């Protein structure tokens with residue numbers, strides 16, 4: 001044993017199917033890691049009455065990294081109590097992860113799928129850096145009475161600085177910072193702080209873009225983006241939009257990192273997809289590539305991360321495709337192809 | 343004279359060029375209307391020191407409808423004082439317009455342009471109903487100190503009801519209500535109120551969709567939409583994204599309506615495009631079609647509105663295209679083609 005521990009939370013819907021796939025791959029390349037599988041979401045509610053038990057949360061905090069499948073169930077609509085979706089937000093805030101990385105990399109062998117012309121998909125390759133702790137999510141007040149409702153959108157200098165540093169650190173040529181500075185005070189603060197941080201990185205260009213324009217530029221000219229840096233909710237929306245370049249939302253991994261050595265949270269960008277849960281046809285790529293990000297950012301195992309990414313690319317390029325990519329491979333067959341390529 | 347008055351505010355950048363085009367068309371089909379052209383934005387700042395003078399605002403309030411070109415200038419970045427962009431927000435709140443209609447209709451003769459495959463563009467035809475008075479825009483508190491910034495997102499029951507009634511009234515088959523109910527209290531209120539209003543329209547189906555998913559579904563399957571109803575900022579972002587189906591953002595009209603007989607505000611969805619201002623190459627379609635919406639919703643002249651819409655379609659289908667549509671027609675040439683078709 002390496003002494004490294006990863007908590008694996010399959011969660012709801014297709015979550016356990018895709019984390020099983022990721023786990024099979026992780027065990028192959030990092031067999032000395034201790035993988036601690038636990039319940040979260042609906043299965044945890046059934047077992048403990050709560051979507052995220054104190055024991056599970058404590059295990060996550062002690063771990064070197066946490067891998068999550070998906071959360072959310074049609075039997076528990078938004079706002080219900082207990083709410084499996086809330087467990088994810090609680091995990092984020094309790095682990096203190098503040099910056100979310102969502103790489104958007106088109107694979108040319110998938111460029112013929114999907115609504116975007118292949119000529120516009122080729123060579124799209126950028127990173128979305130989403131601030132994950134502030135904005136309209138937690139932090140601000142959320143209130144409701146019979147007549148009206150209120151959500152506070154709050155940003156501190158520190159939150160913006162932290163996300164901006166990650167973005168500039170990851171950029172090769174340019175950071176595109178997305179805000180709504182013509183309407184929001186938080187965006188004006190955002191723009192000011194990002195501009196300050198940019199001075200520490202003179203070799204990286206900074207451009208500001210309004211979020212409405214960004215939603216359009218993501219389609220007109222996605223190749224212009226190197227790192228797209230934005231606040232919490234804009235990042236949520238723009239990353240789902242950008243998934244269009246990857247063939248399916250099922251392809252997208254993500255890494256949520258803290259900045260003080262706390263364990264990172266690694267999860268595919270897709271949801272629990274109750275319509276196909278249990279059928280064994282879910283695309284495990286998002287989860288497997290989240291596993292690769294976990295190896296890289298959570299366990300400092302670059303070579304293993306590279307190997308997993310190469311194996312996934314090889315399996316896709318060889319034509320192994322799940323249903324969302326217009327193929328017939330099952331989750332298990334795709335995973336076997338990745339293990340084979342390893 | 344009909345006694346009907348329309349205030350025309352060209353504004354900044356390409357604004358005056360496109361309102362000139364719209365005005366030429368409006369004069370042709372509604373020559374008995376009194377068109378009152380006034381300054382707004384940078385030109386008004388130069389003349390009066392303010393982007394929207396009290397006299398101009400008063401004229402707008404007295405008018406039957408207001409046509410706006412575009413606002414915003416690179417010399418006055420967001421947050422500057424005076425800020426030409428603020429004039430638009432002031433106009434919206436002072437006129438009391440609360441619901442913004444943005445039709446998204448693909449023209450099959452333009453389907454080969456742009457990043458989306460023609461097969462996915464064909465037959466896209468839906469209406470975005472954007473609540474325009476609440477949310478993160480005006481209404482809530484916006485504050486800033488050295489350390490942090492805050493924007494309040496506020497919705498009242500009444501605001502949601504009003505927008506929902508417009509959406510259901512315009513729907514043929516289905517309203518897709520877009521929110522972020524898994525995170526926001528305002529979205530939970532939104533969902534509740536929209537569900538209540540839906541009961542008044544039993545023949546119209548209601549579906550709820552999270553905004554991140556909507557940003558993706560807009561690309562995967564835009565034909566599913568009939569009316570997309572959403573709050574202020576989500577509508578801002580999703581309508582710019584949806585512009586992709588129309589060949590260019592220059593094609594999109596919009597109408598902002600009050601519900602108490604106050605004058606409506608009609609404006610193309612595009613901005614002031616300083617890079618091409620003064621060159622006479624701007625696409626006037628958004629402005630001309632905003633003129634058609636003005637005829638329909640502002641002056642109750644349905645036949646004239648229909649005629650303008652048919653003439654614009656004819657000019658496009660005949661191949662007259664401005665630069666943004668990969669053509670060579672000038673603003674004047676395109677406008678002449680519309681007048682010719684009338």
Ligand SMILES: CC(C)[C@H](C(=O)O)[C@@H](O)C(=O)O
Pocket residue numbers: 085088089236269524525554
């Ligand atoms: C489930 C939900 C709260 C979450 C978010 O909005 O952050 C999800 O959409 C995501 O992108 O991870």
Ligand SMILES: CC(C)[C@H](C(=O)O)[C@@H](O)C(=O)O
Pocket residue numbers: 182183212427430431578611
């Ligand atoms: C100029 C700006 C304030 C405005 C908005 O955000 O509403 C614009 O983007 C729009 O869509 O009309």
